[in-house]
Amino acid sequence: MRRKSRRFDPRLTPHFKLLTPHSYLLTNHMRSIDGAVLDLKRLDLLATGDSVIHRLDARAKVLTTLVFIISVVSFNRYEFTALFPFFLYPVVTASLANLPGGYIVRKIGMVIPFAFVVGMLNPLFDREVLVRLGPLAVTGGWISCASIIIRTVLTVGAAFILVGVTGFLAVCQALEKLGTPRTFTVQLLFLYRYIFVLTEEGARASRARELRSCGRKGLGLASFGSLIGHLLIRTWLRAERIHMAMLARGFTGEFHSRQVSAFGWRELCYVAGWSTLFVTLRLENGAQWLGRLVTGLLS
Amino acid sequence: MHMADALLSPAVGGTMWGVAAGTIAYSSMKVKKELDDRKVPLMGVLGAFIFAAQMINFTIPATGSSGHLGGGLLLAVLLGPYAAFLTIASVLVVQSLFFADGGILALGCNIFNLGFFPAFIAYPFIYRKIAGREPSKARLTAAAMIAAVVGLQLGAFSVVLETVASGISSLPFATFVVLMQPIHLAIGVVEGLVTATVVSFVSVARPEIIRGATESVSLGSLPLRNVFLSFLAATLLTGGIVSWFASENPDGLEWAIAKVTGSEEVGGAEDGMHAMLAGLQEKIAFLPDYSFKQDAAPAEEGVAYAGEAKADESARLGTSVAGGVGALLTLALAFIIGFVLKRQLVGEK
Numbered sequence: 001m002r003r004k005s006r007r008f009d010p011r012l013t014p015h016f017k018l019l020t021p022h023s024y025l026l027t028n029h030m031r032s033i034d035g036a037v038l039d040l041k042r043l044d045l046l047a048t049g050d051s052v053i054h055r056l057d058a059r060a061k062v063l064t065t066l067v068f069i070i071s072v073v074s075f076n077r078y079e080f081t082a083l084f085p086f087f088l089y090p091v092v093t094a095s096l097a098n099l100p101g102g103y104i105v106r107k108i109g110m111v112i113p114f115a116f117v118v119g120m121l122n123p124l125f126d127r128e129v130l131v132r133l134g135p136l137a138v139t140g141g142w143i144s145c146a147s148i149i150i151r152t153v154l155t156v157g158a159a160f161i162l163v164g165v166t167g168f169l170a171v172c173q174a175l176e177k178l179g180t181p182r183t184f185t186v187q188l189l190f191l192y193r194y195i196f197v198l199t200e201e202g203a204r205a206s207r208a209r210e211l212r213s214c215g216r217k218g219l220g221l222a223s224f225g226s227l228i229g230h231l232l233i234r235t236w237l238r239a240e241r242i243h244m245a246m247l248a249r250g251f252t253g254e255f256h257s258r259q260v261s262a263f264g265w266r267e268l269c270y271v272a273g274w275s276t277l278f279v280t281l282r283l284e285n286g287a288q289w290l291g292r293l294v295t296g297l298l299s
Numbered sequence: 300m301h302m303a304d305a306l307l308s309p310a311v312g313g314t315m316w317g318v319a320a321g322t323i324a325y326s327s328m329k330v331k332k333e334l335d336d337r338k339v340p341l342m343g344v345l346g347a348f349i350f351a352a353q354m355i356n357f358t359i360p361a362t363g364s365s366g367h368l369g370g371g372l373l374l375a376v377l378l379g380p381y382a383a384f385l386t387i388a389s390v391l392v393v394q395s396l397f398f399a400d401g402g403i404l405a406l407g408c409n410i411f412n413l414g415f416f417p418a419f420i421a422y423p424f425i426y427r428k429i430a431g432r433e434p435s436k437a438r439l440t441a442a443a444m445i446a447a448v449v450g451l452q453l454g455a456f457s458v459v460l461e462t463v464a465s466g467i468s469s470l471p472f473a474t475f476v477v478l479m480q481p482i483h484l485a486i487g488v489v490e491g492l493v494t495a496t497v498v499s500f501v502s503v504a505r506p507e508i509i510r511g512a513t514e515s516v517s518l519g520s521l522p523l524r525n526v527f528l529s530f531l532a533a534t535l536l537t538g539g540i541v542s543w544f545a546s547e548n549p550d551g552l553e554w555a556i557a558k559v560t561g562s563e564e565v566g567g568a569e570d571g572m573h574a575m576l577a578g579l580q581e582k583i584a585f586l587p588d589y590s591f592k593q594d595a596a597p598a599e600e601g602v603a604y605a606g607e608a609k610a611d612e613s614a615r616l617g618t619s620v621a622g623g624v625g626a627l628l629t630l631a632l633a634f635i636i637g638f639v640l641k642r643q644l645v646g647e648k
Contacts, residue, residue, distance in 0.1 A: 119468075
């Protein structure tokens with residue numbers, strides 16, 4: 001009762017009429033915190049879908065993703081064309097699982113600039129000409145830069161798709177069944193459960209601080225220290241309450257899930273099928289093979 | 300400082316996975332042994348706290364730009380090394396899966412670079428030694444600052460080593476070091492300052508939290524020898540296994556060492572373990588006539604490796620445009636297959 005009356009005390013609510021253009025700009029940043037949390041939720045919610053891929057045991061999907069990533073990154077740095085056939089895996093999986101393609105592509109797109117910044121250094125240091133396409137001389141640096149970007153798209157895409165078709169909880173359970181210590185998987189599950197609670201709390205605190213500071217003033221280290229300190233103390237008290245609640249409910253250090261799945265024939269075929277394809281594509285340049293076939297037919 | 304999969308070779312990524320997995324297993328065992336089940340929710344919630352704290356920015360004094368907390372050292376101060384290491388590792392797992400902040404194969408590297416150094420080096424050997432039991436504010440700030448700087452410098456240096464050993468980026472070792480270390484010196488100073496501010500705030504508001512954390516691990520009880528031994532075992536095991544068959548460039552690390560030390564092999568490596576592994580590699584290497592083995596020969600020559608691989612590659616690349624045509628075709632094909640599959644699914648519903 002007391003909390004409720006406090007929440008509606010007009011003296012404690014922010015004075016929105018006093019918002020300056022400056023603090024209006026700051027709200028963009030606040031939205032970005034909430035946006036990041038929403039994005040996290042959306043990716044995990046995709047895993048609630050029901051499809052051939054979703055129904056597979058999580059271990060099969062984790063293992064296939066690992067084989068895929070290792071195959072992709074095991075190419076040498078000047079490999080470019082042979083990487084393209086690997087797009088088959090993310091595209092087919094995302095389609096079979098009916099994931100929203102635009103959303104996944106946008107999420108991958110957000111990472112590409114970082115890959116580009118790293119890859120951009122290669123053309124500066126590696127200027128030896130490797131390929132001549134008519135008058136155009138392509139240096140090794142540009143080829144390896146392009147290779148880095150394609151690698152990024154493939155590996156990052158595979159990670160997002162893994163979460164999108166499996167869900168974080170199932171990934172954790174798969175990790176445990178594959179031999180990860182229980183202490184660590186319980187830690188992952190706890191962390192994931194409270195990320196939403198604490199980021200929302202953090203976003204509220206941060207919003208309050210930004211609304212009270214005009215422009216840059218007041219956003220310094222002093223207010224940050226006490227804000228984070230308060231958040232930390234609240235977090236600590238929350239952990240103590242959770243511990244009490246756990247004891248009261250007889251928690252024994254194990255999370256139980258309703259979903260039961262087994263690693264059967266279907267999973268075996270899935271892992272073996274994709275892995276065979278990845279290894280084959282790793283050894284034979286599928287793109288070159290197809291290209292030769294087509295250019296041979298045309299000439 | 301998060302590394303991405305795209306810059307990593309399977310040998311380096313796999314080895315670091317082994318190292319990280321070994322340390323996680325060891326830390327899990329340690330945490331379990333402590334039998335303090337209050338720590339279970341505490342670690343989870345503090346991990347989420349780090350997540351939230353990283354999203355809140357502050358203005359960096361005298362520069363006008365904004366920064367955020369890294370949190371490794373803060374977690375070590377609050378939880379002790381083992382629990383802190385597990386918590387940092389769990390945060391990195393979530394970041395790699397949901398935000399592509401560091402790749403899945405690179406997870407081992409990232410856990411090692413961002414978790415091992417603050418939890419097992421900077422905290423026990425620097426922070427604890429300087430801060431002691433009841434530090435004054437100046438002492439606490441100094442301890443946090445030095446510990447954060449050392450932790451980040453070591454982490455940044457290990458990023459450089461891992462990247463150079465992987466051989467995907469063409470950035471020369473020296474240039475990379477000159478780029479990375481000063482940036483992380485600045486980041487370390489800020490991180491130390493923030494950690495000190497938060498720790499001193501909490502020790503005023505709720506002294507029992509900080510005091511409880513410092514008392515839970517006594518100073519002499521960290522058997523670092525065990526940690527290092529388990530590392531060594533994990534490294535040898537996975538490094539050996541992974542480089543037999545996963546690697547394009549099995550001697551990438553050696554190549555990096557050759558570049559750094561100026562000699563081709565670290566003394567005495569030719570006989571003993573190395574020779575044995577090399578012999579095994581000869582025998583086990585499947586696909587003998589593919590590039591795995593072709594590359595092994597130039598790699599023996601140490602520094603000459605990069606050039607040789609390039610020449611070899613240019614022969615392959617220069618031969619045909621077919622590759623380019625094929626690449627576009629396969630890409631188109633992949634998307635057409637995807638489109639058809641999706642259409643069918645929608646049709647079924």
